[in-house]
Amino acid sequence: MYNQPMLREDALKDKTIVVTGGGTGLGRAMGLYFLQLGANLVITSRKAEVLEQSAKEMEAATGGKVLPVPCDVRNYEEVDHMLSETLKNFGRADVLLNNAAGNFISPTERLSANAFSSIIDIVLKGSANCALAFGKHWIKEKQAASILNIVTTYAFTGSAYVVPSACAKGGVLAMTRSLAAEWGKYGIRSNAIAPGPFPTKGAWERLLPGDLAEKFDFKNRVPLKRVGDHQELANLAAFLVSDFAGYINGEVITIDGGEWLQGAGQFNGLEAVPDEMWDMLEQMTRSAKGS
Ligand code: HXC
Ligand code: NAP
DSSP: OTTSOOSOTTTTTTOEEEEETTTSHHHHHHHHHHHHTTOEEEEEESOHHHHHHHHHHHHHHHSOOEEEEEOOTTOHHHHHHHHHHHHHHHSOOOEEEEOOOOOOOOOGGGOOHHHHHHHHIIIIIHHHHHHHHHHHHHHHHTOOEEEEEEOOTHHHHOOTTOHHHHHHHHHHHHHHHHHHHHHGGGTEEEEEEEEOOOOOHHHHHHHSTTTHHHHTOGGGGSTTSSOOOHHHHHHHHHHHHSGGGTTOOSOEEEESTTHHHHHHSTTGGGGGSOGGGHHHHHHHHHHGGGO
16 A cells, blocks of 8 residues: 555645755655646756756656756855746746755765765755755735645664764754744744655665665664665655645654664664574573572
């Protein structure tokens, strides 16, 4: 069931949704589902050719309207231009989905200052630039709207070897909650999704290069013993940006099959104990009563 569409067909009818990083990976998967639910879509990232090709394919697959707008989210002027193009083509913007990101694995001491900043600039500054431009517009127009930010579970816990990304995603989570409190009065909802592993080319090439994908198979870290299906993320995102989620504001929803908690509980590793050993272990723990 989890790979099936969930919402009713008109759930996003007449909404214009802007997805940053919307030409590839998870952004594209969420965008495709928004189109199926009746939304107009704007996809934006740095690579014009990728956007144009994706827009064509997405329109052909759904019959919906997709506007590709090249925009580097690190640059506020480009973000402002992307908003103007959205308004020019669709007359309105209802949802901002901050999904664009940059990331790669590295021991932190190997990073240059510029390497650290480039991740912070894409993820934190890029999301802030988009929230600012769209928020100013919505407040001026007195329009209710919604922001959805894609973070990750290490936004709560931190993570070794992806420190700039962890810092940036932690910042985006703080922005999500802060704006929920501050802009709620304007009817602007602000929420986040923290996905666990959902294989994409962009993430896997940078996070699990070469044979790391086999050696460090994410499935083994997840209690449900599988990675995420793109449609189940799309289902959650579509619900959160729809009016059905109209009272959800300031929330972060984890969708990771229990992965981060599996890493957190001190005794979760006891999963490795074979069934036949539990009789002996029980005897030993029971006998400790008298000591
Ligand atoms: C060390 C590196 C490096 C590496 C780049 N740099 N790659 N340093 N190890 N592997 C350094 C460069 O030398 C440079 O520093 C600085 O970082 C900027 O690099 P550029 O290539 O000039 O930057 P740019 O062209 O802007 O590309 C940004 C990028 C790239 C992040 C490096 O990978 C990119 O475009 N990524 C976009 C897509 C992406 O990352 N998708 C994955 C998201 S996955 P110097 O000092 O030399 O100038 C994700 C998942 C989270 O977030 C959770 C999963 C479970
Ligand atoms: P992806 O396909 O590499 O997506 C990243 C997108 O961001 C690309 O379309 C890229 O396009 C765009 N982008 C990068 N820098 C940009 C910039 N400066 N300005 C505008 N756009 C930019 O990887 P993904 O796996 O789908 O990731 C999507 C989101 O999910 C990210 O926020 C990621 O952190 C999050 N996430 C993914 C996973 C996972 O398992 N896949 C897990 C947790 C969280 P251009 O190169 O054309 O700019």
